[in-house]
Amino acid sequence: MKRHTEHVIVVVAVLVLIAIVLALFGYSGLYNIGADDHHWSLTYSAMQTVRDRSIHVRSENIKVPNLDDPQLILKGAGQYAAMCTSCHLQPGVENSELREGMYPQPPNLSKMHVDPQDAFWVIKHGIKMSAMPAWGGSHDDQTIWSMVAFIEKLPGMTPQQYKDIVAKAPPDEDMDMDEGDSHSHHHGDTDARQNQHDSASAPDMSMSASMTGMNMGNAASNAELKPGGSPQAEVAAQAFQDALANGGREAALALLADDARISEDGSSQSRAEYASHHLGKDIAFLKNAQVKRLSRVSAESGDRAQVVTENEILATAKGKPVTVGSHEAMQLKRINGAWKIIAIDWQTKSEAK
Numbered sequence: 370m371k372r373h374t375e376h377v378i379v380v381v382a383v384l385v386l387i388a389i390v391l392a393l394f395g396y397s398g399l400y401n402i403g404a405d406d407h408h409w410s411l412t413y414s415a416m417q418t419v420r421d422r423s424i425h426v427r428s429e430n431i432k433v434p435n436l437d438d439p440q441l442i443l444k445g446a447g448q449y450a451a452m453c454t455s456c457h458l459q460p461g462v463e464n465s466e467l468r469e470g471m472y473p474q475p476p477n478l479s480k481m482h483v484d485p486q487d488a489f490w491v492i493k494h495g496i497k498m499s500a501m502p503a504w505g506g507s508h509d510d511q512t513i514w515s516m517v518a519f520i521e522k523l524p525g526m527t528p529q530q531y532k533d534i535v536a537k538a539p540p541d542e543d544m545d546m547d548e549g550d551s552h553s554h555h556h557g558d559t560d561a562r563q564n565q566h567d568s569a570s571a572p573d574m575s576m577s578a579s580m581t582g583m584n585m586g587n588a589a590s591n592a593e594l595k596p597g598g599s600p601q602a603e604v605a606a607q608a609f610q611d612a613l614a615n616g617g618r619e620a621a622l623a624l625l626a627d628d629a630r631i632s633e634d635g636s637s638q639s640r641a642e643y644a645s646h647h648l649g650k651d652i653a654f655l656k657n658a659q660v661k662r663l664s665r666v667s668a669e670s671g672d673r674a675q676v677v678t679e680n681e682i683l684a685t686a687k688g689k690p691v692t693v694g695s696h697e698a699m700q701l702k703r704i705n706g707a708w709k710i711i712a713i714d715w716q717t718k719s720e721a722k
Contacts, residue, residue: 404472413473420496428490436485436518445519447538448512451649453478454618456500461528466622467644471500479523479531488517535616536656592668594677599669602701605708606665606676609699614655618648626702626709633715658684658693672703694718 394400408416435441450459455467456475468474476483492513495503504513523531597603605624612620622644625631629640631647638647663679675698682693700712 404470407472424487424490424496425484427494428484428486431486431489433485433489434514436514436521438518441515441518442522443534443538444512445515445517446534447653448508448516449519449523450535450538450616451653452504453516454649455644459528460523460526460531462619465619467641473499475500478520479526482524483520485517485521488520489513492516532616538656592670592675594666594668594675596664596666599667599674599676599701602669602674602676602708603665603667605701605710606667606678606697606699609710610660610678613648613651614658614660616652616656618644618652621648621652624710626704626711629709629711629713631713631715654684655682658682674701674703674708675699676701 407413449457454462455465456471457478458465458468460479462479491501493503493505493510495501495505526534592598609621609624611617612624622640625640625643627640629643631638631640631643633647659682661681661683663681665676665678667674667676669675677699678695678697680695680697682695684691684693694717696716698714699710701708702711703709
C-alpha cells in the first residue's frame, strides 16, 4: 500500500512539474505565434485530427435538405461570390493575396468535395483560432444551406460556368442592402443620406467638400479639378469601377495601393478590411446594376492626382427598384510608373421608385 502511494505521489509530482514547465514556456514568449512559422508535421496532424473529429461528431445528425434545388444553388452562388472567394477561391484562380498569407490555408473548394453536414456546421459555427467566421450569427439556416448546395456543385466547374451562374444569382439583401451594416450601397436612412450627399454632391472645380479632410498633398489639393485634368488617373479610376462591375476582385485589389483607405459614407477601412468584407458586397451590388456616369473631373500635380466622379446607379433593393446617387472622390499616386488608388471616399443618396 505504501509503495502504491509513493508511485501516485511521483506521478502527481511529475504532472505538476510538466504543467509548470509548460506554463513558464507559454509565458516566456519563446513560442512563435506568427502565421509564417509553421507547426511541426506531428503537431499539424494532431490539430487536423482534433478539428475534423470535433466537426464530424457535431454534424453527423444534421438533416440535409434537397441540395439539387436550382434556386437554392443559384442563391448560394451569389453568397459564395460575395463572401467566400478571397479564402476559398473560384474556378481558374489558384490563390489570392489574402489566402497566400494564411496558415493553415483554407481549402480550395473549387477543387475538393466537402461533406454537406460538415460544411453546414463549419459555415454556421466557424472554427476557433482560424480565419473561418461563424456565419450563423448573421445568416439563417436556409441561406447557409444555399452555400452548401453551391459548394456541392463547385468542384469541376469551369471559370466560365462559375462566372455565368454568379451573374444569374438573385440580388440578396444580406449582401448588398443590409440595413444593419454601414455600407455605401445601403439605403436604410434615405433622409440622412440625402442631407449628407447634398453637402458634397456637385464636384467643386477647386476642391470637393468631401475631400477636405483627406491627405492629398499640398500641390495636388491646390490643382484645379476639370474634365480630363489627369487622363491616365481617370483611366485607372474607370478600371477600378469596371473591375467591381465585372466581379473582378483581383483586378480591383491590384489598383489599390497597399496603404489605401476606403471610406464609405463616413466608415473608413484599410485595404485588407475592404478586401475581406465590403469588396464582396460592392461586387454583389453592382453585378445587376446599371451605372450611368453624370460627370467626372480630375487634377494632377507631380505624382499625385484626384478624380471626382458623380454616378447614377439603377439597382434593386429588397425587391424594389432604387436609384442611387453616388459621389466618388478618389486620390491616386504614381507608384512604379502606374497610378494606384491611395484613398476613396464614397457618399450616396437613394430613393426607392
